[in-house]
Amino acid sequence: MAENSASLLDRSRTVAGPGYNRWLIPPAALAIHLAIGQAYAFSVFKKPMGALISGNVDAPAPTDWTAGQLAVIFSIAIVLLGLSAAVFGKWLERVGPRKAMMASALCFGGGFLIAALGISMHNIWVVYFGYGFVGGIGLGIGYISPVSTLIKWFPDRPGVATGMAIMGFGGGAMIGSPLAVALMAQFKGVAPLGVAPTFIVMGLIYLAFMMFGVFTIRVPADGWKPAGYVPSTQTNALITSSNVDADNAIKTPQFWLLWVVLLCNVTAGIGVLETASPLIQETFSDKNMGDGRGVTAAAAAGFVGLLSLFNLLGRFFWSSASDKMGRKPTYMIYFGLGIALYALVPSLAASASLTMFVIVCCVILSMYGGGFATIPAYLRDLFGTMQVGAIHGRLLTAWSTAGILGPLLVNYLHDSQKAKGLTGAAAYQTVFYTMAGLLVVGFIANLMVTAVNERYAFKGTVTSASAGH
Amino acid sequence: MNPQPNSHPSNSEEPSSTMSVALAWLFVGVPLMWGVSQTFIKALTLFK
Numbered sequence: 001m002a003e004n005s006a007s008l009l010d011r012s013r014t015v016a017g018p019g020y021n022r023w024l025i026p027p028a029a030l031a032i033h034l035a036i037g038q039a040y041a042f043s044v045f046k047k048p049m050g051a052l053i054s055g056n057v058d059a060p061a062p063t064d065w066t067a068g069q070l071a072v073i074f075s076i077a078i079v080l081l082g083l084s085a086a087v088f089g090k091w092l093e094r095v096g097p098r099k100a101m102m103a104s105a106l107c108f109g110g111g112f113l114i115a116a117l118g119i120s121m122h123n124i125w126v127v128y129f130g131y132g133f134v135g136g137i138g139l140g141i142g143y144i145s146p147v148s149t150l151i152k153w154f155p156d157r158p159g160v161a162t163g164m165a166i167m168g169f170g171g172g173a174m175i176g177s178p179l180a181v182a183l184m185a186q187f188k189g190v191a192p193l194g195v196a197p198t199f200i201v202m203g204l205i206y207l208a209f210m211m212f213g214v215f216t217i218r219v220p221a222d223g224w225k226p227a228g229y230v231p232s233t234q235t236n237a238l239i240t241s242s243n244v245d246a247d248n249a250i251k252t253p254q255f256w257l258l259w260v261v262l263l264c265n266v267t268a269g270i271g272v273l274e275t276a277s278p279l280i281q282e283t284f285s286d287k288n289m290g291d292g293r294g295v296t297a298a299a300a301a302g303f304v305g306l307l308s309l310f311n312l313l314g315r316f317f318w319s320s321a322s323d324k325m326g327r328k329p330t331y332m333i334y335f336g337l338g339i340a341l342y343a344l345v346p347s348l349a350a351s352a353s354l355t356m357f358v359i360v361c362c363v364i365l366s367m368y369g370g371g372f373a374t375i376p377a378y379l380r381d382l383f384g385t386m387q388v389g390a391i392h393g394r395l396l397t398a399w400s401t402a403g404i405l406g407p408l409l410v411n412y413l414h415d416s417q418k419a420k421g422l423t424g425a426a427a428y429q430t431v432f433y434t435m436a437g438l439l440v441v442g443f444i445a446n447l448m449v450t451a452v453n454e455r456y457a458f459k460g461t462v463t464s465a466s467a468g469h
Numbered sequence: 470m471n472p473q474p475n476s477h478p479s480n481s482e483e484p485s486s487t488m489s490v491a492l493a494w495l496f497v498g499v500p501l502m503w504g505v506s507q508t509f510i511k512a513l514t515l516f517k
Contacts, residue, residue: 019484027493034497168497174504212496295515302514309508358515 009214011096016218022153022226024216029146029165031213032101035206036108036142037172039081039135042074044177048184048193052122055192069124073132075404080136082400085144089393090246092141093386097149097217104142105210111135112203119196131199143169143396146213147376148389152220155385156229158377159327163319166373170312176202236381238328238449242457243384249391254382254452257445261331262375262398264442268338269311269368270406271435272345272361275414275428277304280357283349283425295354303358310362311369318370319377327378328449334367335443342436349425372399382452409434 007013047057049070054061092100114130146165154161183201187194231241249255277300286294295303322330341360348357375395380388410431417427 017484021485021487021490023490024485024493027497030497030501034501168501171501171504174508175500176504178504178507209500212493216493299515299517302512302516305508305511306515309505309512312505 009095009099009102011094011099011219014096014098014217014219015221016224020218022220025146025150025153025218026161026164028101028213028216029150030168031216032104032142032146032210033165033168034172034175035210036104036139037169038176038202038206039074039077039139040169040173041176041180042077042131044180045195046070048195049119052119052192052195057193065124073127076128076132077136077139078403079400080133081139081143082397082403084137084140085393085396086140087393088137088141089144089390090387092145092393093148093246093390096219097145098214100141100145101210101214101217104138104145105207105214106138107134108138108142108210109203109207111138112199112206116196116199116203119199120191140393140396142210144389144393146217147392148385148387149217149219151376151380151385151388152224154226155231156226157320157323158380159319159321159323159374160316162376163316163373166319166376167312167315167369169372170308170315170369174308174312179205236326237451238326239381240384240452240457242452242454243386244382244391244452244456245458246387246390246394248456248458249383249387250394252452252456254449255391255395257449258375258378258382259395259398260445261442261449262371262395263402264438264445265331265334265338265368265371266399266402267406267409268342268435268438268442269365269371270402271342271410271431272364272368273304273307274407274410275431276307276361277301279349279425279428282423282427284352284354284357285424288352288424289354303361306358307361307365310366314366314369315373318367319373322370322374322377327374327381328446330370330374331378331446332443334371335439335446338364338367338439339436339443342432342439345432346425346429349428382449384458386458 046067050065050067051057051060053064088100088103111130111132111134114134115127116130118124118126118128118130147162150161150165151158180198180202183198184194187197187201190197244252277297280295280303281297281300284295286292288294318330318334325333341364344360345357345364348360376388376392379391379395383391413431413434414427417430422429
């Protein structure tokens with residue numbers, strides 16, 4: 001029995017039979033990404049978790065966890081995301097997506113359950129270990145687990161395929177946040193502010209939801225191609241017909257240029273996400289817009305919601321568009337247009353042009369999401385499909401780096417401007433100009449991307465077995 | 470475009486039906502649409 005259940009997860013048991021419809025693969029990938037995307041809704045727990053002793057979110061007790069202590073939970077998770085994606089990428093290629101998705105589901109769901117124990121005991125270290133460490137490993141493995149499989153099933157439109165999955169990560173926060181709010185309200189009478197039972201239920205829900213992905217995912221048979229698919233004969237120097245393994249990929253300048261590209265794109269996006277709510281409230285206040293016409297806290301929350309929608313839509317739109325435009329030109333747009341838009345934000349804020357301000361921020365966030373979703377297809381163009389999941393995993397360390405350094409940089413720049421006595425939009429100018437400067441670096445890095453030297457190419461015959469060599 | 474495997478894998482399973490594809494999309498689409506609608510409603514407060 002144990003042998004049977006183990007073999008059910010093996011790569012050999014996941015090879016699709018004749019007639020398997022490849023359009024079952026995106027829902028399988030979405031089941032994973034919609035679940036793990038909850039991580040970006042973690043802030044919904046910050047206030048209740050900071051008032052477990054007092055039971056009143058507006059008046060925490062001295063022994064309650066501080067905002068600083070709680071911020072560390074997400075930081076650990078995001079660092080572990082990058083590290084585990086980098087470390088387990090080759091393992092994923094070897095064992096196949098089903099076993100990796102199972103590991104991700106157990107870690108992510110289990111992380112919630114361990115954290116629930118920590119919340120019940122009011123022991124922050126157990127929460128760090130559960131949601132941060134164990135859950136973070138689930139995030140990393142889960143994020144990369146369907147990518148390589150999707151690219152292999154959709155060689156004719158890799159951008160569309162990965163865009164759909166990575167769009168799910170953006171959507172996960174939209175589900176996780178209202179779900180947590182509803183569950184905490186439901187369990188309010190059971191435990192302090194309903195937090196611990198909410199963690200238990202969410203852990204179980206996500207575990208079950210991810211199982212759908214685990215048992216739906218299939219890999220294509222060696223040599224499979226979509227009916228009628230003929231690889232493009234148009235020469236594009238950046239699209240290789242060779243394959244580079246993950247160990248060799250990180251020796252190429254192209255890998256590190258894309259690392260910089262991702263780092264700059266994510267850090268700049270964080271600049272907007274971190275400042276969106278206070279910036280719109282401070283800039284378009286009653287004082288500046290006239291009594292009753294200013295942006296309220298509720299409207300600012302609506303603005304953040306709107307940005308999340310564009311982040312989600314951008315993931316699918318830009319990644320799909322990159323199949324037509326090419327990956328390098330798409331990143332040229334992200335950075336070229338991004339530089340202009342970031343530089344424009346302070347002027348729009350100063351001129352109190354609310355509509356234009358909202359439109360510009362939405363376009364910026366769409367390109368932030370697009371940057372995440374287009375990178376797997378860019379890697380596939382440069383390094384081939386053989387170990388694209390593992391290579392993607394190693395590249396995600398750029399995301400972890402940006403996830404930690406981005407908010408620090410943004411808050412430092414903003415605080416230093418406030419210390420100089422600047423207020424309102426003026427206090428954010430340096431943030432946006434610095435982000436525009438980062439995009440210049442990203443633009444140059446992308447410009448320098450050329451085809452990978454053939455000496456890095458894998459010399460053997462590429463089969464599912466060589467994917468994990 | 471229907472995929473056509475050109476080699477025979479070791480396992481044998483029924484070809485997937487259109488219904489199973491539709492159900493799979495519903496399974497993930499319903500929660501996604503719920504989340505998007507919740508966010509959209511929240512976003513509307515900006516325009517009030």
